[in-house]
Amino acid sequence: MAYEVVKTISGRPYRYRVESRRDPESGRVKNKWTYLGKGEPSAPVVKRRGGAEETRASLIAAFVSLVETLVWAKVTPGAIARAAGLAPATFYRHFRDRNELVTICTDEANARLDERLGELQALCTTLEAERARVHAWVIDLFERRTASPGILRLWTELAVMVRMRELRRSARVTAFAAYIEELRERGFAPIVGPVRPLAIALSFELETLGRRESSEGGLLCADDFAAAAETFDRLLFWRPPEAR
16 A cells, blocks of 8 residues: 655655555554655645545546646545645555546546437437427536546546546437437437537537537637537528528
8 A cells, every 4th residue: 555645744745655564574554755845735634524435526526626726646545635635645545546546537427428328219209399408408418517627638648548538429420329319210310310419510610619619618609509509400401592
C-alpha cells in the first residue's frame, strides 16, 4: 500500500510518499518514506462526521472539482483529500488510486447518457410536436451535460480511455439509428436508404461540440446550442420545398 502525506517541519510543509509492506518473516508492517519535495500550504483538515459513503462522496466531489481547473499531473490523491478537507492518507482507505475515480465518474456519465438517449423513443403524435421536442432535447442535452468539461478533457487526454470514448460513440449511433427508423415508420422523416450514416453524423455533431466545450473551458453559449438543435432538425426533418 502506498500513499502521500505532508509533514510540517519548522512550520513548512514537505511531501513524502509512504510505502507500507509486511515483512514475511516477522509479520511486522514496515514503512518506507520517500521525499517528494516541498508541499503547498494545505487546507485545514476538517473533521467530518458520517460513514464511509459520505467520505467517498466528498472525495469524488473534490476530484470532479479539481479536474475542472488543474492538469492531470496535479490531481494527486493528496490534493484530492486536502480539497475534501480530509487527511491525505484518507484517500487510500477508500480508493486504490485516482484512476478508480475516473472509472467511477465515467460509469456515472455513461448511465446518464443511456438515460438521455432513451428519451428519444418517446415520440410525439404529430410531426410539428416531435420537431419541437427534439429541438428542446438537443439544447437541454448541452445545458445539463452527462459529463463535465473536466471529465470530457480527461477522456481525450488519457490513452486508457480510448475504449470508453468508442463505447459512448457506439451508444449514440445505436440510439440515433433506432430513433431515425421510428421517425421513418411514422412518416415524420423523408429518409431513404441506410440510417446508420445519418446516425453517425448526428453523433459526430454532439461529439464535436462536446470536445470544443472541454477544450475551451465551457465557453459554449446558447447560440451554439441552438445551432446544434437546428442541425439536428435539418438532418432529420428537412424536405425540399416542392415536397412539402
